[in-house]
Each structure stands twice: as structure tokens, then as C-alpha cells.
Amino acid sequence: MTRIEPLQANFDLKVLNKKQLKQVREATLYVLENVGVRFPSDRALDIFQEHGAMVDKDSQIVRLPAEFVLTAMGKAPRSFTLFGRAPDTELLVGGGHSYFATDGCGVETIDFETGDRRLSCKDDVAKMALVADYLSSIAFFWPMVSAQDYGRLAPLHELDAAYNNLVKHVQTETVMGEDLARYAVEIAQVIAGDDDLREKPALSSLICTIAPLCQDKEGIEAAMVFAEAGIPVGFMGMPTMGSTAPAVPGGALTIGNAEAVSAMVLMQLIAPGTPVFQSLLVSGMDPQSAEYLVTLPEKYLCNVAAVQMAHDWGVPALGGTFGLNHAEPATWQLGRDSVYTALMCALAGTDITIGLGMLDASTLLVPEQIIFDDEIYHNHRILARGLDTEMEGIAVDIIENVGPGGHFLSHKHTRSHLRDIWIPELTHPRMEPEDNQNGDIRKRARDKFNQILAEHEPTPLEEAARHEIDTILRNAEADLGR
Amino acid sequence: MSEEMYAKLTQAVIEGEPEDAELLAKQALEQGLDPLTCVNEGLTKGIQKVGELFASGEYFLPELIIGAEAMKKALAVLEPAMVGDQSREVVGKVVIGTVEGDMHEIGKTLVGTMLIANGFQVYDIGVDKSAAEFVAAVNENDADIVGASALLTTTMLQQKKLIEALEEANLRGKVKVMVGGAPVTNSFATEVGADGYAEDAISAVDLAFRLIDAPA
Numbered sequence: 001m002t003r004i005e006p007l008q009a010n011f012d013l014k015v016l017n018k019k020q021l022k023q024v025r026e027a028t029l030y031v032l033e034n035v036g037v038r039f040p041s042d043r044a045l046d047i048f049q050e051h052g053a054m055v056d057k058d059s060q061i062v063r064l065p066a067e068f069v070l071t072a073m074g075k076a077p078r079s080f081t082l083f084g085r086a087p088d089t090e091l092l093v094g095g096g097h098s099y100f101a102t103d104g105c106g107v108e109t110i111d112f113e114t115g116d117r118r119l120s121c122k123d124d125v126a127k128m129a130l131v132a133d134y135l136s137s138i139a140f141f142w143p144m145v146s147a148q149d150y151g152r153l154a155p156l157h158e159l160d161a162a163y164n165n166l167v168k169h170v171q172t173e174t175v176m177g178e179d180l181a182r183y184a185v186e187i188a189q190v191i192a193g194d195d196d197l198r199e200k201p202a203l204s205s206l207i208c209t210i211a212p213l214c215q216d217k218e219g220i221e222a223a224m225v226f227a228e229a230g231i232p233v234g235f236m237g238m239p240t241m242g243s244t245a246p247a248v249p250g251g252a253l254t255i256g257n258a259e260a261v262s263a264m265v266l267m268q269l270i271a272p273g274t275p276v277f278q279s280l281l282v283s284g285m286d287p288q289s290a291e292y293l294v295t296l297p298e299k300y301l302c303n304v305a306a307v308q309m310a311h312d313w314g315v316p317a318l319g320g321t322f323g324l325n326h327a328e329p330a331t332w333q334l335g336r337d338s339v340y341t342a343l344m345c346a347l348a349g350t351d352i353t354i355g356l357g358m359l360d361a362s363t364l365l366v367p368e369q370i371i372f373d374d375e376i377y378h379n380h381r382i383l384a385r386g387l388d389t390e391m392e393g394i395a396v397d398i399i400e401n402v403g404p405g406g407h408f409l410s411h412k413h414t415r416s417h418l419r420d421i422w423i424p425e426l427t428h429p430r431m432e433p434e435d436n437q438n439g440d441i442r443k444r445a446r447d448k449f450n451q452i453l454a455e456h457e458p459t460p461l462e463e464a465a466r467h468e469i470d471t472i473l474r475n476a477e478a479d480l481g482r
Numbered sequence: 483m484s485e486e487m488y489a490k491l492t493q494a495v496i497e498g499e500p501e502d503a504e505l506l507a508k509q510a511l512e513q514g515l516d517p518l519t520c521v522n523e524g525l526t527k528g529i530q531k532v533g534e535l536f537a538s539g540e541y542f543l544p545e546l547i548i549g550a551e552a553m554k555k556a557l558a559v560l561e562p563a564m565v566g567d568q569s570r571e572v573v574g575k576v577v578i579g580t581v582e583g584d585m586h587e588i589g590k591t592l593v594g595t596m597l598i599a600n601g602f603q604v605y606d607i608g609v610d611k612s613a614a615e616f617v618a619a620v621n622e623n624d625a626d627i628v629g630a631s632a633l634l635t636t637t638m639l640q641q642k643k644l645i646e647a648l649e650e651a652n653l654r655g656k657v658k659v660m661v662g663g664a665p666v667t668n669s670f671a672t673e674v675g676a677d678g679y680a681e682d683a684i685s686a687v688d689l690a691f692r693l694i695d696a697p698a
């Protein structure tokens with residue numbers, strides 16, 4: 001059965017106080033007005049110019065006065081709905097829940113059968129979509145690895161594999177450039193059926209900005225196509241302290257914030273009211289090898305600050321969690337670091353959050369990792385909920401009823417509430433037949449994974465829709481080559 | 483007097499002071515010192531020391547990069563003043579860049595810097611560079627090696643295009659090609675006909691030495 005159990009935080013974790021939030025906002029607006037952001041797209045530059053932004057066509061740098069930014073951002077909705085292809089999969093983003101998704105888009109896979117490390121392919125995306133469809137931690141899906149067997153068309157085949165194996169909402173982070181974006185919109189329209197995509201976005205997109213202070217031509221041009229089609233678009237700044245950003249968290253946040261908001265402003269100029277969202281993933285680098293590091297306390301603080309900053313613009317926040325710098329599942333480091341990323345983001349009130357199931361800084365798919373992350377997620381879901389101290393939650397009447405001494409084991413109240421206490425499944429498996437017992441947690445995770453893969457049957461995509469998507473893929477191949 | 487100047491140049495590179503290095507180079511020429519000796523006795527010693535400090539974990543990347551920067555500034559003053567057939571000894575000339583459609587900057591910058599620290603002359607042409615731009619840079623700088631970086635599964639195919647373009651320009655016999663970046667593998671490198679692949683900057687330096695048949 002396909003289920004979604006979203007997280008709802010009863011805490012309000014903040015890293016920046018009011019004054020600090022204002023300082024970052026002012027620094028960002030200063031940078032936007034005085035330094036600017038490069039938009040290497042004639043179309044984007046023309047639109048900015050038409051609307052009266054300061055545009056230098058030679059350097060392709062756009063500078064935006066504070067008023068300009070705030071007016072445009074005033075048009076962006078604080079909440080919107082994402083759709084899947086089945087009832088009960090719609091997500092009201094910005095409505096107080098935090099919806100989690102898989103991580104992407106990796107380039108290598110630990111083979112499902114042989115255990116060898118190899119290049120990723122379309123079938124990996126399909127299998128992971130099926131497992132993600134089952135897991136209730138996953139509210140929407142990022143194709144987890146690249147469909148490298150389809151070359152240039154990989155991003156479209158990732159969508160095909162996703163829609164064919166999962167009914168939940170799909171978000172792409174690999175569809176770049178006008179051409180691919182147009183085909184992706186066509187595919188999304190097949191999923192939306194007779195409904196207007198604007199009303200029922202079955203696809204959303206995440207585009208990265210290029211630190212420091214640039215946009216990607218292909219990225220921003222895809223974003224414009226999506227915005228016009230009514231597909232929600234998010235922008236993610238990925239400043240790395242010391243290499244693509246100053247070696248101070250505040251500076252990295254400011255750079256990413258300026259990049260992302262400048263892109264969101266453009267979306268509002270093109271199609272006012274377009275659903276947009278923001279994400280800032282600050283990272284560090286190994287000071288000698290420049291390896292991309294995501295397991296740093298400073299990064300975790302920035303994750304929370306980033307949520308506050310998105311909300312400060314009045315748009316939903318996407319948090320980036322899990323996807324840590326290790327290649328081995330089930331290590332103590334992973335346990336430690338997942339808590340800092342995922343729990344802190346959740347408590348800060350991210351609206352959507354990506355990251356389950358990948359290792360090696362989001363480049364390596366290890367099949368059973370998603371089972372570990374699912375379990376951590378559910379821990380967090382309970383943690384974020386907080387405690388119930390209403391009469392019913394305290395059960396004074398039951399305390400009174402049992403009185404001093406004795407026990408609660410035989411009480412009906414216990415019978416009906418014991419199941420509310422969530423017990424981690426991997427560390428505390430239920431009783432199993434003798435011959436099936438296994439103390440190895442990694443094997444348990446793997447068994448669960450294999451079982452889902454073998455038994456779960458997502459509602460299939462309708463025959464007609466499948467054919468339509470096939471046709472679109474063939475057209476894309478004829479038009480763009482592989 | 484001259485010894486003192488060489489030591490100062492060495493020091494400016496070790497301490498990573500590009501402005502000082504440039505100024506010192508000018509003073510050295512004013513004092514009539516031989517530019518090539520200034521390079522060999524001053525700058526080269528400095529960058530070697532920087533490399534050692536980096537290898538021993540004492541120096542971080544910014545120290546390495548700013549050290550190389552200081553050397554570059556001083557070289558810009560000294561090299562034009564060299565006379566006759568005087569020229570700085572370089573291990574090899576490398577053109578490096580990230581392929582078309584790909585904006586990932588850091589990996590190739592790091593590889594380039596490590597090559598500089600190991601005595602190579604490096605021309606970093608930047609990110610999002612077409613095969614034609616690579617070819618032009620190879621011609622212009624008479625390069626021995628081309629290094630192409632690609633971080634996306636969708637752009638790694640550009641490495642193949644680059645190799646084809648080098649063949650078309652009749653440069654393939656003369657220039658070695660090394661490729662790298664997260665999705666690139668040894669077998670991919672062989673498949674597209676590159677001369678070598680390296681997974682990180684340290685092995686990229688070893689590879690470069692091997693490609694031009696020089697002892698590391």
C-alpha cells in the first residue's frame with residue numbers, strides 16, 4: 001500500500017534571532033543592488049531590462065534594488081499544492097507539514113544483486129521509485145540516480161522510470177535547458193491528464209544556482225519554461241565555504257540567498273504568482289583535497305538559518321538532509337550526522353526536505369540505505385511531534401484507577417495506547433521464526449528492502465499514458481539525439 | 483646582495499604575498515640581477531617549499547593557491563626580461579578547463595594548482611568551454627597536455643567531442659589528454675580514447691608526469 005506519513009513539527013527551532021535575520025537580509029539586498037548576479041541568458045536579461053532592473057548586457061550582470069526584489073517577491077505564494085498521480089498523494093507545501101523525499105541524483109550504484117559498485121542506470125531509478133512508493137517516509141520522489149544508459153536524454157528517462165513505478169509527486173533536479181524542459185512539461189501533462197498543469201502540477205523542479213553569484217544558462221532557461229507552464233520551481237544555492245563562498249557561514253548564506261532570490265524574482269516577472277521555493281545548502285571543503293564536506297556543525301546551523309531565510313521572503317523552504325559523506329551504511333557517524341541534518345531541518349519547519357537513501361555526498365546509491373534513513377525519519381517524526389499533556393494524554397483517570405502498586409499491563413487503556421509508542425523496527429525487530437532470525441542490522445535492512453521490491457505493487461500507470469510518454473521520449477530522441 | 487634578494491623572493495612565495503613578490507621582482511631587475519637566476523634561486527625554491535608544507539599538512543589550499551599566485555605575479559615581471567634563449571624550465575605545459583555546459587569549477591582548479599606547485603605551466607581556461615576553445619588554447623600555448631573536467635553525466639560526453647576535435651585539428655599526436663570529474667571512470671576514459679584518468683588532484687599530478695614521461 002502506498003502511504004505518506006508527513007512530519008509536523010511542534011517546535012520552532014531558530015538559529016537566527018530577529019536582528020540577525022535582518023542583518024542577513026540587508027546584506028543580501030546590498031549584494032543584489034551593488035554587486036549583482038550574472039544571468040547568462042539573453043531571454044532572462046531582456047525580461048529584467050523590460051521590468052526596469054539594472055542590466056549590463058556585456059557582463060550579463062543584473063543588479064536589483066531592494067524595492068524591486070520585495071515587490072516581485074510579494075507575488076510569490078507562501079503555499080501551494082503538489083500533485084501525484086493518485087488521490088491522497090497531494091501535498092500542501094507551506095501548510096505546516098514537512099514532506100520528505102529521496103535524494104538525488106547520484107552517478108553510481110551498489111548493484112542490487114552482485115553488490116559491485118557500478119555506473120547508475122534507468123532500471124535503478126525504477127526500482128528505487130517502487131520502494132519509495134511503499135515507504136511512508138517518502139512524500140515525493142527525486143529520481144535517485146542518473147539514467148546513464150540514455151545519455152543526453154537521461155533526465156527524461158528518469159521521469160519515465162519514476163512515473164511508471166510510483167504514484168507520488170515527482171521533482172526533477174536534472175532537467176536542464178529549454179528543450180529538455182519542454183519535453184518534461186509534456187510528460188507532466190500526460191500525468192495531469194485533462195487537468196491544467198497549473199492546477200495540478202504533477203512535476204516540480206529544482207534548479208541550482210552557481211556560486212558565487214551566477215545562474216546557469218541551461219538551468220535558468222529550463223526554469224523559465226517551467227514557470228510558464230505553471231510548474232513549481234525551486235532554486236538551490238550551494239555555496240561552499242572557502243571555495244565558492246567566503247570562509248564564513250554568514251557570507252555563504254548571503255551569497256546563496258542572493259542567487260536564489262534573484263532567480264525567484266525572475267520567475268515572478270515572467271509569470272506572477274508562480275509557485276517558487278528556496279533552498280540553501282552551505283557546505284565546507286576539506287582544506288587540502290577540497291573534497292565537498294556536508295558533515296560539519298556550521299553546515300547544520302546554516303540549514304536551519306536557510307529555512308528562516310526562505311520564510312523571510314515569504315516562500316516555502318526546501319531542506320537538504322542525509323546524503324552524507326560516507327560510503328558505508330550503518331556506521332555511528334551516519335547515525336550522528338543524520339540526526340543533525342534531518343532533525344534540525346524538521347524542527348526548523350522545512351516545508352519540503354530531500355535526502356533519503358544516498359551516501360558519499362549524494363553520489364552513491366546503496367540500496368538498503370533508504371531503509372536506514374526511513375527508520376531515522378520516523379524517529380524524527382515522533383520527536384518533532386512533541387508530547388501530549390492534555391487530560392487524555394496524561395490519563396489521570398487511569399492512574400487513579402490502578403492506584404499505588406500493581407501494574408498497567410492488563411489495562412484496556414494500555415492495550416489501546418501501547419501501539420502509539422513507536423518502536424524502531426531495525427533495532428527492535430518483532431519476534432520472528434527461529435530460522436529467520438538475524439542479528440546483523442544491515443542484513444535486516446536489506447531483507448526489508450528486498451521484500452518491498454519483490455512484493456510492493458504500485459498502482460500502474462494507465463496503458464494510454466504509458467504510450468503517450470513513450471511517444472514523447474521517441475520524439476525527444478528524434479529531435480535531440482541521445 | 484643578490485643572495486638576499488633571492489631569499490626575499492623565496493619568502494614572498496612561501497608567505498603568499500603576491501604584491502610583495504611583484505615589487506621584489508621589479509627591484510631585482512632594477513638592481514641588474516639575472517631574471518632566470520631570480521626564478522631558479524628565488525621563486526622555484528619558494529614554490530617547492532610551499533608544496534612541501536602542503537604535503538605535510540601544514541598548509542591549506544588557500545596558502546598553496548596564493549603562493550602560486552605570488553609566483554605568477556613575479557614571473558610576469560621576470561619572464562619578459564629574459565634574454566636570448568633564456569627561458570624558465572617547466573616540466574610541461576597543460577591546458578585545463580571544464581567542458582561545455584558544465585559549470586563545476588573547483589575540481590579542475592585544484593588539479594591545475596597542484597600541477598603548478600609541481601613545476602608545470604598551467605593555462606586554466608575556466609568552465610563551460612567548448613571543444614573549439616580547448617583546441618584554440620592548445621594551439622596558442624603549445625601545450626603538451628589537455629586536462630578536461632566534467633562533473634555531470636550529461637556533459638562527460640563532451641570529453642569525447644574534445645578528443646575528436648583534437649584529432650580533426652591534427653593535434654592528437656602531439657598532445658596528451660587526461661580526463662576527470664565525479665562521474666568519469668577509468669573505463670570511460672579508455673572508451674573515449676583519452677590517455678589517462680585520475681580520480682583526485684594528487685593522482686592527476688602523477689598522471690601528468692607519466693604522460694610526458696618525466697620523473698615525478
Ligand code: B12
Nearest residue numbers: 104105146208362585587589629631634635662663682683
Ligand atoms: C558543488 C557542486 C555544485 C556547485 C558547483 C559550484 C562551482 N562553482 O564549482 C553548483 C551548485 C553550481 C552545482 C550545480 C549543478 N550540479 Co553539482 N555538484 C556539486 C558537488 C556537490 C561537489 C562538486 C565539487 O566541487 N567537489 C569538490 C572537488 C574538489 O571535487 P571534484 O570536482 O570531484 O574534483 C576532483 C576529482 O573529480 C578530480 N578531477 C576533477 N576534474 C578533473 C580534471 C582532470 C583532468 C583530472 C585528471 C581530474 C579531475 O580531481 C579533483 C580534485 O580531487 C557534486 C557532488 C559531489 N560530491 O561530487 C554535485 C554534482 C556533480 N552536481 C550535480 C548536479 C545534478 C548539478 C546541477 C545539474 C543541479 C541543478 N539542478 O541545477 C547543476 C549543474 C550546473 C552546470 N551546468 O554545471 C550532480 C550530478 C549528477 C549527474 N546526474 O550528473 C552531482 C553529482 C550532485 C548530485 N548527487 O546530485 N553543483
